[in-house]
Structures are given as structure tokens and as C-alpha cells.
Amino acid sequence: MKFRVERDALTTAVTWTAKSLPTRPSVPVLAGALLKVEDGALTISGFDYEISSQVTVGVEADAPGTALVSGRLLAEIVKALPAKPVEFAAVDGHAEITCGSARFTLPTMPVEDYPALPAMPGVVGTIPADVFATAVSQVAVAAGRDDTLPTMTGVQVEMTGTSFALLATDRYRMAVRELDWSPVDDDVNLTVLIPAKALSDTAKSFGAGGGDVTIAMPTEGGGTGLVGFSVQNRHTTSRVLDGQLPKLRSLLPTAYNAKLRVTAAELVEVSRRVALVAERDTRIQLRIDADGLVVEAGGTEDAKASEAMDCVYDGEPMTVAFNSQYLLDGLSAINAQTAVLSFTDPMKPVVLTGAAPGDDDEVIEIEGYKYLLQPLRFDN
Numbered sequence: 001m002k003f004r005v006e007r008d009a010l011t012t013a014v015t016w017t018a019k020s021l022p023t024r025p026s027v028p029v030l031a032g033a034l035l036k037v038e039d040g041a042l043t044i045s046g047f048d049y050e051i052s053s054q055v056t057v058g059v060e061a062d063a064p065g066t067a068l069v070s071g072r073l074l075a076e077i078v079k080a081l082p083a084k085p086v087e088f089a090a091v092d093g094h095a096e097i098t099c100g101s102a103r104f105t106l107p108t109m110p111v112e113d114y115p116a117l118p119a120m121p122g123v124v125g126t127i128p129a130d131v132f133a134t135a136v137s138q139v140a141v142a143a144g145r146d147d148t149l150p151t152m153t154g155v156q157v158e159m160t161g162t163s164f165a166l167l168a169t170d171r172y173r174m175a176v177r178e179l180d181w182s183p184v185d186d187d188v189n190l191t192v193l194i195p196a197k198a199l200s201d202t203a204k205s206f207g208a209g210g211g212d213v214t215i216a217m218p219t220e221g222g223g224t225g226l227v228g229f230s231v232q233n234r235h236t237t238s239r240v241l242d243g244q245l246p247k248l249r250s251l252l253p254t255a256y257n258a259k260l261r262v263t264a265a266e267l268v269e270v271s272r273r274v275a276l277v278a279e280r281d282t283r284i285q286l287r288i289d290a291d292g293l294v295v296e297a298g299g300t301e302d303a304k305a306s307e308a309m310d311c312v313y314d315g316e317p318m319t320v321a322f323n324s325q326y327l328l329d330g331l332s333a334i335n336a337q338t339a340v341l342s343f344t345d346p347m348k349p350v351v352l353t354g355a356a357p358g359d360d361d362e363v364i365e366i367e368g369y370k371y372l373l374q375p376l377r378f379d380n
Contacts, residue, residue: 001065002089003037005057007099010086011078013044013055016205016234018075022048029113033071035088037061045117046071051198052117054235068109069095077104118237120228124190125183126212127164129231133207135166135177136199138333138369143196144170154193154241157227159217161186167248168196173326174248174372175333182212190217191244194227198238206231251349251372256342258315260288261355261363264339268331270295270307275324277303283376284324289317297324312363320346321376330371338363349374 017033025031025048034045042059046052067090078086081099089096090108097104136155144152158165164181168174206213209231216228218240228237271284274297278284287294293311298304320343331339336354343350352371358364 001035001037001067001091002062002087003042003059004062004085004087005042005059007078007081007083007086009057010042011075011081013042013057014071014075014078016055017044017046017053018071019201019205020048020051020053020236021046021071027113029068029109030115031070031072032068032109032114033074034066034068034111034114035090036066037064039064047115047117049115050195050239052237054117056233065090066111067095068111068114069106070109073106077106118226120230120235120237121216121218121226123184123214124159124188124217125164125181126214127179127181129206129209129211129213131179132213133203134335135179136203138335138371139166139168139175139177140196140200141168141329141333142170142173142175142371143168146170150241151193151243151245153196154245155196155199156191156193156245157217159183159188159190161188167245169245169248172323172374173330174251175330175370176248176252176372177369179368181215192217192227193241193244194238195241202229202236202238206234209234252351252370253342253344253349256344256351258288258313258318258343260286260293260315260341260343261312262293262309262339262341264331264334264336264354266309267295267339268328270309271324271328271331274298274305274307277305278324282324283321284327285319285321287317287319288313288315315343318343318346320350322350322373323376326373330373333371334366334369336366340365347375347377 022030030048036043040061042057043054045054081102084100087098093108095106095108140155143155152170156167162180164179166177211231214230225240226237227240274295275284277298285296293309294306296306330352334354336356338355340353340355341350349372354366355363356366
């Protein structure tokens with residue numbers, strides 16, 4: 001195998017593939033990037049039996065063929081090369097990389113030991129890449145990280161007609177994002193639970209490139225156990241998790257007794273400042289009444305901090321406490337100028353949404369995203 005390619009194109013392709021490679025592979029070949037040259041195109045692949053990735057780049061091919069080399073080492077090398085065309089040749093158990101006067105020799109691994117990559121499931125629809133990336137980041141923040149509860153570590157994707165929904169929970173908080181998409185079949189009705197990390201990494205890498213993400217899902221009555229995503233010259237698949245999340249929408253209150261509106265960025269800044277006196281993930285208390293909002297942290301015998309803020313509040317005076325990191329995650333996820341916290345009771349779940357300015361200085365809540373957070377008990 002021998003080819004020539006522009007350094008930047010090779011760097012982008014190899015770096016993207018290397019990100020999905022395992023740091024501690026179960027077998028050595030899974031740390032490799034599989035390079036295949038055919039019909040004037042280079043395809044770089046990675047696979048760890050759970051996630052696969054493929055990217056295709058146009059090259060000047062002198063000889064077709066296949067080679068398997070360490071993916072992370074190759075990525076480090078190509079990033080360090082000078083801004084000149086790169087020549088790659090694989091022969092007799094090693095690969096040679098030449099760029100200007102720089103020359104590297106790498107050992108290759110046996111291609112025959114590399115597992116076959118899974119085929120993509122059937123295409124079910126498309127969604128703009130930037131919209132998809134934003135929606136996944138808003139929801140994945142609420143997914144669990146405890147591998148002993150694997151269902152909670154996933155993001156549930158629900159497709160019903162032209163409606164596309166993402167849901168996640170770790171039992172202490174929940175996020176729901178609903179949006180439109182373009183299904184192949186308007187009668188589609190699919191639900192798939194995808195590992196949150198795999199989905200987040202995919203959405204983030206696809207979001208910057210623009211265009212539409214093509215989604216391939218297992219179909220009813222014969223699913224493959226895979227979900228696939230592709231955009232432009234990149235393709236990735238991930239395994240799906242068994243089971244489904246509980247009926248999360250039933251946890252959302254249908255009516256509220258109080259609402260707090262506050263500038264989201266200011267509440268983030270104040271919360272981080274007062275949390276300096278508390279350990280990570282400890283509570284922050286919000287004391288709210290008609291006069292304003294006071295954010296507090298710390299205990300009676302420990303260091304304490306408090307800071308007052310302007311707000312708009314409709315309801316009876318209330319004190320509510322939250323896990324500080326969970327509150328900050330939600331404030332960042334709403335991606336809005338104004339945060340709206342809707343309450344039924346100080347000890348019942350609170351719904352956090354975003355709002356934007358409307359006509360005549362009116363503040364309008366943004367539909368489509370809800371972050372539900374369970375308050376903590378606190379000392380009076």
C-alpha cells in the first residue's frame with residue numbers, strides 16, 4: 001500500500017478516528033487504526049466491539065492495500081508533521097511515513113486479526129448537525145455514570161413521526177429535549193437507548209462540521225443492536241443498551257405554585273462564588289421572596305457565604321436546596337439568557353427551563369427543553 005495526501009486532511013481524519021479508540025484495549029489490535037486504500041480513497045477505521053468509526057479521504061494512490069498501525073501514535077505523528085504533503089507506504093511488516101525531511105517508521109499489526117466492522121443499520125431520518133449536537137449536550141448531562149445501573153447511563157432516543165425526543169436521568173435529575181427532524185417514514189415509531197458518552201462524543205464531533213446527520217436505527221421486529229450516525233465523509237456506530245428508561249414525562253408537574261425568573265449567567269456566577277466555602281457537590285440554598293433571591297452555602301459551624309440577587313418571583317416565600325453541581329449543570333444546559341425555576345413545593349422536583357425576551361419587555365419561556373431537579377433536605 002502506498003499513497004500521498006495533504007497533511008491537514010490526514011491529520012483531521014486520523015485524529016477523529018483515534019479519539020474513539022480504547023486506551024486499554026482488550027486485545028492489542030483494537031488499539032490500531034485500519035488504513036485501507038482503494039479506488040483513490042483512503043478509509044481509516046477504528047473499532048472496539050462497542051463503537052466503530054470510519055472516515056474517508058481522497059488520496060493519490062500508487063498502490064492499493066490495507067495496513068493496521070497504532071492509532072494514537074499515528075495521530076501524534078501526523079499532528080507534528082510539517083505543513084507538506086505526506087507519503088505513506090506499508091511493506092514487510094512496517095509502515096513508513098515521509099513528510100518533507102521528516103521520516104518515521106512504525107510497526108504494523110496483522111490485519112487478519114482485526115475484527116470486521118459492523119454494517120450500518122437502515123437509515124430512518126436526518127437532523128441538522130448543529131441542532132443535534134446542542135440537543136444531545138443538553139440531555140446527556142443528566143445521564144448517570146454508575147455502571148452498576150447501565151440503563152441510567154444511556155440517553156433514550158424516541159422517534160414518533162416527525163417528533164424527535166431525547167431523555168436521560170440519573171435518579172436525582174432528569175432532562176428532556178423535544179424537537180423536529182426529517183424521518184424517512186412519517187409513521188416511524190422507534191425507541192433506542194444509547195450510551196450517553198458514545199452519543200455525546202459523536203454529536204460533538206459531528207456538530208462542528210455542519211450539514212445534516214443521517215441516523216440509522218434498528219427497526220422493529222429485527223433490530224441489529226446498533227445505532228449508526230453519518231455526516232459527510234464520517235460514519236460511526238454504537239451498541240445500544242438493553243431496556244428502556246422509566247416513564248420520565250410522568251414526573252413532570254402539570255401545575256406550579258411558584259415561579260422564579262433570574263438571569264442565568266448571574267446565577268451561575270453567584271452560585272460558583274458562594275460554593276467556594278463548600279466541598280464539591282454539596283448543597284446550595286436559595287432563599288426566595290418578593291424582595292429578591294439570596295444564594296447561600298456552608299453550615300452553622302463551617303465557613304459560610306451568601307449573596308443577594310435581583311429576580312422576579314411569583315409565589316409564597318420559599319427556601320430550597322440543591323446539589324450545587326447539578327444546579328450549575330442545568331443552568332448551563334438551558335442555553336438561555338433567563339432561567340425559570342418552577343416550583344410546586346420546596347421538597348418536590350423543580351423544573352428548570354430557559355426564557356428569552358419577547359415583545360414589550362415580555363419574557364417568554366423556551367419550549368422543548370426541561371431539566372427536572374430533585375431538591376435536597378436542609379436544616380432550618
